[in-house]
Amino acid sequence: MTEITEHLREIVERVARATRLAERTTNVRIVAVSKQKTRDDVAEAFRAGQRDFGESYVQEAVPKIDALRDLDIDWHFIGALQTNKTRLVAEKFRWVHTVDRAKIAARLNEQRPHFAEPLNVLIQVNQARETQKSGAAVEDVRALAREIAALPRLKLRGLMTIPPAAADPTPYFRELASLHAQLRREGFELDTLSMGMSADFERAIAAGSNCVRIGTAIFGPRV
Numbered sequence: 475m476t477e478i479t480e481h482l483r484e485i486v487e488r489v490a491r492a493t494r495l496a497e498r499t500t501n502v503r504i505v506a507v508s509k510q511k512t513r514d515d516v517a518e519a520f521r522a523g524q525r526d527f528g529e530s531y532v533q534e535a536v537p538k539i540d541a542l543r544d545l546d547i548d549w550h551f552i553g554a555l556q557t558n559k560t561r562l563v564a565e566k567f568r569w570v571h572t573v574d575r576a577k578i579a580a581r582l583n584e585q586r587p588h589f590a591e592p593l594n595v596l597i598q599v600n601q602a603r604e605t606q607k608s609g610a611a612v613e614d615v616r617a618l619a620r621e622i623a624a625l626p627r628l629k630l631r632g633l634m635t636i637p638p639a640a641a642d643p644t645p646y647f648r649e650l651a652s653l654h655a656q657l658r659r660e661g662f663e664l665d666t667l668s669m670g671m672s673a674d675f676e677r678a679i680a681a682g683s684n685c686v687r688i689g690t691a692i693f694g695p696r697v
C-alpha cells in the first residue's frame with residue numbers, strides 16, 4: 475500500500491471515530507487538500523476512494539483539474555478569491571468555501587456556466603477579525619446569506635472558518651456551529667459546516683463540523 479493510500483485510510487477511520495463519538499448520524503465529508511501536490515498524488519487518492527479534493531490557488535488548480543477531467547472528482551475551491559479569478563472558479567469547481575462578499579457572489583453567479591449545476595457556496599467567516607485573513611465578519615453573515623440565497627446559479631450550502639492559528643479552536647468551532655444553527659432556524663437551507671484541518675479536525679467534528687479539509691495528514695507536509 476502506498477503512503478497516500480495508507481494515510482487516507484487512517485483519516486477515514488479517525489473521522490468515522492470522531493463522528494461516532496459526537497453521536498452524529500450523517501456522514502462527515504472529507505475534502506483532501508491537494509494544493510502543492512501533483513496530479514499523480516490526486517489520482518492515487520482517487521484510486522483509494524477519495525472523491526472530494528480542495529485547491530487554494532486557481533492558477534495551480536486549473537491545469538490539474540483539466541488533466542484529471544476523466545475522474546469524477548468534486549473540486550472545492552478553498553483559497554482567497556480575487557475578482558479577476560472568479561470566472562475560472564465558476565467554470566472549474568463544484569464548491570467554493572470562501573465567498574465573503576456580495577460582489578464576489580454576484581460575479582460567480584453571472585459566470586457559472588448554464589449547462590452546469592448551481593455552484594455550491596459556503597460563506598467564509600473571519601471570526602477573530604484577523605486582518606490578514608479573508609472572511610465576512612460574524613455580524614455581516616446574515617445579510618450576505620440573504621444576497622447569495624437570491625442568486626439562481628449559486629446554492630448556499632453553509633459556513634466555513636479557519637480559527638486563529640495560536641488559539642484553542644474549540645470556542646471558534648462552537649460559535650460557528652451556533653451561527654449555522656441559528657441561520658437554519660431562520661429558514662436558510664444550510665447543510666454544510668466546513669471546519670477542521672489536519673491538526674484539529676477531531677475537535678471540529680466534536681463541535682459540529684460535517685466537512686473537514688485535510689491536506690498534510692493525507693499527502694504529507696508541503697514544502
Ligand SMILES: *Cc1c(COP(=O)(O)O)cnc(C)c1O
Pocket residue numbers: 507509530552553636671672673687688689690691
Ligand atoms: C491548506 C488548507 C487546508 C489544509 O491544511 P492542513 O493543515 O494541511 O490539513 C485546509 N483549509 C484551508 C483553507 C487551507 O488553505
